[in-house]
Amino acid sequence: MRRRDFITAAIGMVATAWPISSHAESFPSRPITLIVPFAAGGPTDVLARILADHMRRTLGQTMVIENVTGASGTVAGLRAARAAPDGYTLLIGHWGTHVLNGAIYSLQYDVLNDFDPIGLIGNGPQLIIGRPTLPARNLNELTAWLKENPSKATAGTAGPGTGSHVAGVFFQNQTGTSFSFVPYRGAGPALNDLMAGHIDLMFDQVSNSLSQVRGGNIKGFAVTAKTRQRLQVQKTQWSLEDLKKRIPKNVPKRSFEKALHKPGGVALIAELKQASPSAGMIKNEQDIAGRIKAYAKGGAAALSILTEEDYFHGSTNMLEAVRGLTNLPILRKDFIIDPYQIVESKALGADAILLITSLLEGSALREFIAATTENNLDALVEVHDEHDLEQALYAQASIIGINNRNLRTLRVDTSNAARLLARAPKEGITFVVESGIKSPAELPALKRIGAHAVLIGESLMRAEDPEKLTKEFVQACRK
Numbered sequence: 001m002r003r004r005d006f007i008t009a010a011i012g013m014v015a016t017a018w019p020i021s022s023h024a025e026s027f028p029s030r031p032i033t034l035i036v037p038f039a040a041g042g043p044t045d046v047l048a049r050i051l052a053d054h055m056r057r058t059l060g061q062t063m064v065i066e067n068v069t070g071a072s073g074t075v076a077g078l079r080a081a082r083a084a085p086d087g088y089t090l091l092i093g094h095w096g097t098h099v100l101n102g103a104i105y106s107l108q109y110d111v112l113n114d115f116d117p118i119g120l121i122g123n124g125p126q127l128i129i130g131r132p133t134l135p136a137r138n139l140n141e142l143t144a145w146l147k148e149n150p151s152k153a154t155a156g157t158a159g160p161g162t163g164s165h166v167a168g169v170f171f172q173n174q175t176g177t178s179f180s181f182v183p184y185r186g187a188g189p190a191l192n193d194l195m196a197g198h199i200d201l202m203f204d205q206v207s208n209s210l211s212q213v214r215g216g217n218i219k220g221f222a223v224t225a226k227t228r229q230r231l232q233v234q235k236t237q238w239s240l241e242d243l244k245k246r247i248p249k250n251v252p253k254r255s256f257e258k259a260l261h262k263p264g265g266v267a268l269i270a271e272l273k274q275a276s277p278s279a280g281m282i283k284n285e286q287d288i289a290g291r292i293k294a295y296a297k298g299g300a301a302a303l304s305i306l307t308e309e310d311y312f313h314g315s316t317n318m319l320e321a322v323r324g325l326t327n328l329p330i331l332r333k334d335f336i337i338d339p340y341q342i343v344e345s346k347a348l349g350a351d352a353i354l355l356i357t358s359l360l361e362g363s364a365l366r367e368f369i370a371a372t373t374e375n376n377l378d379a380l381v382e383v384h385d386e387h388d389l390e391q392a393l394y395a396q397a398s399i400i401g402i403n404n405r406n407l408r409t410l411r412v413d414t415s416n417a418a419r420l421l422a423r424a425p426k427e428g429i430t431f432v433v434e435s436g437i438k439s440p441a442e443l444p445a446l447k448r449i450g451a452h453a454v455l456i457g458e459s460l461m462r463a464e465d466p467e468k469l470t471k472e473f474v475q476a477c478r479k
Contacts, residue, residue, distance in 0.1 A: 042158065047092065047121060129213060130194070268473050269454065271456060304457065305333065339368070355372070381395070400430070
């Protein structure tokens with residue numbers, strides 16, 4: 001669940017504040033009031049003050065912050081709606097104040113018709129956070145603790161019907177947990193009480209509470225965000241040393257690179273991919289064990305497991321589960337942007353990781369490849385064009401994956417592999433072709449242009465009989 005903060009004004013503001021007529025050239029001629037529906041110190045207030053400072057410098061006029069708290073922002077909404085429509089009264093709000101309030105409460109103003117939208121100023125994820133003495137260390141332990149203590153825990157909110165309240169109700173419905181909500185006049189006061197241990201939980205904005213998680217003043221359990229912010233929370237739960245202790249001892253290396261070299265043929269990397277940005281939901285796999293068994297019986301040389309959550313519906317739990325099901329080498333596919341993830345991959349049981357060249361250009365790519373080797377893993381370095389290929393070669397990548405899909409447009413160009421392979425060295429590098437392979441009939445041509453392996457996901461995931469199609473791809477690889 002993400003929250004969008006935007007700024008609105010009483011009807012007439014746009015026409016009066018920035019009209020074309022010469023009469024408005026003196027605007028603003030007096031201070032502008034920016035109404036904040038919540039207490040000082042919360043995420044909306046922080047954004048408002050950043051915005052106000054920029055407006056003050058840009059417009060050369062005093063900006064007055066007015067924190068009007070109460071009734072989940074509806075008091076502030078009424079104050080703004082009743083203001084003169086002259087451009088000197090602005091209201092900053094979010095989906096709670098301008099969507100939920102209109103659906104929940106009987107208001108004395110119209111959230112649609114009494115305001116003119118000016119612009120979106122922020123889009124932030126939420127954190128699930130807890131008091132520092134809470135016994136749980138991660139989301140699974142938190143859920144278990146809540147179930148063991150039904151209706152005893154308390155969660156602070158910025159007020160009834162606010163985003164933090166709705167997020168908490170959603171969490172209860174999804175996890176089957178029960179706890180009481182304590183409404184505050186904004187997220188700032190609630191966060192203070194959480195740090196003091198007066199309440200147990202909060203569902204808060206990253207911008208408001210991530211610094212407190214990093215400082216150890218509160219615990220972070222989960223974040224509705226992309227990779228970088230999710231990692232910030234995870235590092236507070238599992239340190240690098242913790243991950244190193246989880247790495248299995250005395251386990252023989254399963255060489256991903258060696259598995260891709262089939263005498264006289266092309267190797268097949270079979271992928272477990274439930275969704276993608278281009279295809280949407282492909283298959284919500286309920287029988288992971290059955291699918292992995294089908295891939296292995298079909299003759300796959302290695303496996304690719306998506307662990308990225310937002311776009312591909314993967315998870316690290318899925319990789320750990322697959323590791324216990326097979327001895328085939330496993331490639332972890334995710335947005336690897338932090339050395340922490342390399343150690344994590346080893347602890348999860350991966351044998352190789354995907355490194356995307358466009359995310360790790362120059363020295364960073366070389367350093368990540370070196371860190372991968374240090375952790376006894378192989379690196380599949382993915383390229384999409386000539387520039388990426390040059391970067392991968394400069395970084396001395398030994399396995400290069402050529403993705404036929406343009407990551408910016410999501411379009412597939414099956415001639416991309418042939419074009420890049422024609423520019424690549426013929427010896428010393430293992431080449432994998434990715435994306436757009438739909439039929440076994442396509443594989444002999446890929447073998448002729450120099451591919452050592454192919455990575456196939458969507459076609460296998462959509463197959464009614466994945467074992468049969470895997471066998472057909474493997475047989476075609478030998479031609």
